[in-house]
Amino acid sequence: MHRDIEKILIPPERIAERVRQMGAQVAQDLERELGPLDDTAEHVVFVPILTGSIVFVADLIRQLPLKLSLEMVAVSSYPGKSIESKGVALRGQLPANLRGKHVIVIDDILDSGQTLDVIGRLIQEQCPASLRLCVLLRKPGKAKIDVKVDYVGFDIPDEFVVGYGLDYDGFYRNYPAIATLRAEAR
């Protein structure tokens, strides 16, 4: 794995620090909206988009001192190879019990915006009490669809990255930093 890595863009310590800050921000916003987190936060549902967001959501939720539930959603970008998504398809079911809940959708990266646009609309149809979108990474200027995200960890240059959950062709999700791949590895 390590020999395929070209350049580290964001080392693990910087990711950890930023995820701590994001957790604090999310907690503060929820508290403002719901009141003391111990009393009212049972209505908070985190919806990670599989598979890329699993490392991020695992770290983020452990920063949050409140009762919350997790409901996964799986999408596939096609056509298969991983560099550019040409569209998204929901795989399996969307969580069906989001009416009246405070929903926070988590994804690894906002690129074209298609994934979050589709998932956001589908969830909105269920009439949640609120809906927020949270991503670890964003490539500014890449979005084809104007999606309003509430929380962004890092803006990164328009390069294909792996690690901390992000994959190339299914691999490198366990690499602990955000990094680019050598051309020979792609």
Ligand code: IMP
């Ligand atoms: P969007 O639908 O184009 O916004 O793309 C979002 C999805 O594409 C993410 O959830 C990732 O799975 C994938 N993706 C986009 N850019 C990258 C990248 O640089 N590395 C790995 N996956 C990426």
Ligand code: MG
């Ligand atoms: Mg992905």
